[in-house]
Amino acid sequence: MRAEIVTTGTELLLGQIDDTNATYLARQLHDLGIDLFFRSTVGDNEARIAQILEQALARADVIITTGGLGPTVDDVTRDAVARVTGRPLVLFPDLLAQIEAFFARLGPTAMTDNNRRQAYLPEGCIPIENPVGTAPAFIVEDERGTIITLPGVPREMRYLTEHAVVPYLLSRLGQREAMVTRVLRTVALGESRIDQLIADLETSSNPTVGLSAHLGQTDVRIVAKAPTLEEAESLVADFEAKIRERLGAVIYATGDVTVEAVIADLLQAQGARLAMAETVTGGQLSQRMSFYSQAFAGSLVAPDYAGLQALLGLGDVPAPGESAAVKMAEAVRDTWQVSHGLAVLGEEDEAPWVAIATAEGTVTRQFLSRGRGHRGRVWMSTQALELLRRLLLNVIEDWVG
Amino acid sequence: MRAEIVTTGTELLLGQIDDTNATYLARQLHDLGIDLFFRSTVGDNEARIAQILEQALARADVIITTGGLGPTVDDVTRDAVARVTGRPLVLFPDLLAQIEAFFARLGPTAMTDNNRRQAYLPEGCIPIENPVGTAPAFIVEDERGTIITLPGVPREMRYLTEHAVVPYLLSRLGQREAMVTRVLRTVALGESRIDQLIADLETSSNPTVGLSAHLGQTDVRIVAKAPTLEEAESLVADFEAKIRERLGAVIYATGDVTVEAVIADLLQAQGARLAMAETVTGGQLSQRMSFYSQAFAGSLVAPDYAGLQALLGLGDVPAPGESAAVKMAEAVRDTWQVSHGLAVLGEEDEAPWVAIATAEGTVTRQFLSRGRGHRGRVWMSTQALELLRRLLLNVIEDWVG
DSSP states (O other): OEEEEEEEOHHHHTTSSOOHHHHHHHHHHHHHTOEEEEEEEEOSOHHHHHHHHHHHHHHOSEEEEESOOSSSTTOOHHHHHHHHHTOOEEEOHHHHHHHHHHHHTTOTTOOOHHHHHTTEEETTOEEEOOTTSSOOEEEEEETTEEEEEEOSSHHHHHHHIIIIIHHHHHHHTTTOOEEEEEEEEEESSOHHHHHHHHTTGGGOSSSEEEEEEETTEEEEEEEEEESSHHHHHHHHHHHHHHHHHHHGGGEEEESSOOHHHHHHHHHHHTTOOEEEEESTTTTHHHHHHTTOTTTEEEEEEOSSHHHHHHHHTOOOOOOSSHHHHHHHHHHHHHHHTOSEEEEEEOOTTSOOEEEEEETTEEEEEEOOOOOSSHHHHHHHHHHHHHHHHHHHHTOGGGOOO | OEEEEEEEOHHHHTTSSOOHHHHHHHHHHHHHTOEEEEEEEEOSOHHHHHHHHHHHHHHOSEEEEESOOSSSTTOOHHHHHHHHHTOOEEEOHHHHHHHHHHHHTTOTTOOOHHHHHTTEEETTOEEEOOTTSSOOEEEEEETTEEEEEEOSSHHHHHHHIIIIIHHHHHHHTTTOOEEEEEEEEEESSOHHHHHHHHTTGGGOSSSEEEEEEETTEEEEEEEEEESSHHHHHHHHHHHHHHHHHHHGGGEEEESSOOHHHHHHHHHHHTTOOEEEEESTTTTHHHHHHTTOTTTEEEEEEOSSHHHHHHHHTOOOOOOSSHHHHHHHHHHHHHHTTOSEEEEEEOOTTSOOEEEEEETTEEEEEEOOOOOSSHHHHHHHHHHHHHHHHHHHHTOGGGOOO
């Protein structure tokens, strides 16, 4: 099966927003194993949307569009699909009732004639109910191909894709009735090193294994398809076990979980709490940990060691260096009276030191700097968090970063 | 003139990255006043890139491509352009010399035969030297239309667009030989309120005036075209004056400048320095100010008032509320011995208080909360920074946020 994505919206052609819908849909199609060779973007213009749909129908089996389903005169995707498939727009009474019920809750005058337009869809289409918005989506199964028409609001588009489009496409794929996706989240190890360790698994076609890298983190994505959910699950589990055997503690979670969330859970489970002092990371660590108030007591942020020292009333310590980081980690631990004190220090041009002080002693590591810009800060804060995670898991000696 | 954007790269079709190049180029074309009706994305496949180029040539005068200019066999955009325009790839000796010089710096064995491929471009094209990378870009002026071929690395693509593509397009536009863009950055006032205040100016066709909103900030973009740079500059200046008259102090800078950079300059100019305490913004304020070490002494971040209080050894103050914010702002000002202490406090479900303490006294404001997620934090930190900016400018009474 070949698919094509058509995103509509003049704001895309004016460069006002990134086309994240296209990215999201491309990823979904990839996970489904459906080929995607072309993506197009077109403005809110019926004739041009129709022109692009004609082109796509000549190349693909399934076309997914986003945008242009709202109530205003700018919203012309319904009309373009009707034109291309030669089907008049007809009233779907059930949809109209849903829309009326939605607006009834907002007050007697909230609904306009424009909203009624949204209940008119191409004759013979399969309407997709939209419980998270007012724009109904729909599927037209035409002789030349299938057009799946989704709203442009990302939240609605994603909801309908997950709940209606993916199940529909899986049923269209016939035998491949079930799909399971699992994302193993790794930290600290570079993408190329992970690639080396699991290169042979990445050549598999079912499950597929793919990598995607962010600053200091790499996701390993496993996707399996099988006639039943159980079989797909078993294929994923098999690959997950193999990958875990090779990558070990580098995998910190599965799914959409941050390192800081995992650390917050570990701290809470151990009845522990964290205080921090940071210079080189400029508040990035505080920002990441402060979402977890039960695990995070507080932190100090300053441009240099002197700025931290002043507040804690520490004596003279020769900064920069390891001893300054140790002293600071111990100081924040003691001041906030918590189990774990973490410090990330380093003067300009110095490779930063991370120290973590607990009741049992203090662990230190030095890291190469990746600069003090935003990216450098995120990277460095991830390294510091990973040192803490390993300390909490008692696997600090396995560190391979 | 009609343009079309063709972005290439299999990573785009796999949904691994957002197509930010397309967004950037769309914005540039909009600023130039060049119509853009279609954007397409295609993988690293010569035949399919050629197919899309054929389509685009039938619709547009100028096509801009990104990606596929690297040294590997995956990089086939050169070949696709050669095929579509019927021009063989020929060696450009000057480019080869530049590439050789680049690699000579990296060592005697750094350059491979693949790198030599990058010096072969379609016969008769206009090469664009790439001082920020190794992939030369080029322009083919064919009978059916012009193809401008740029690398996919965003930094290189943007550099070459600004330094070569925009000037080239301006010269192609003939009379419209000069273009001036100015972005007025505003803060605190909502986009819809700004829209109200300058609605009549937004209907102008030269200069054009457009708005784009981020969290708590709105940019007003003025773009003028004229036969000479001076005339374009004068058109922009005229509109800028009108807009400044209506928006006043809401405009905090022109160009690519953050509120925190402006505040850092104001603090430095006044020989002042800032210390902060934050709960609701969770380190976001620290992160923004810590890029400016001369203006920022340090800050405390904690999930609640108690976490801040513990460190400063304050007596019992009934938190939450205005008095807690005042006490904390004064405490950080005194502890770090700086001119300005700023505190943003608020318990769950409380509208946050901002207090700024100076030698002359303490200013406070209460804000509606937008939640404690990332977006809420950014928004709230912008409000706090704006209060500080107005205090530093002595225009606090004009506050209209």
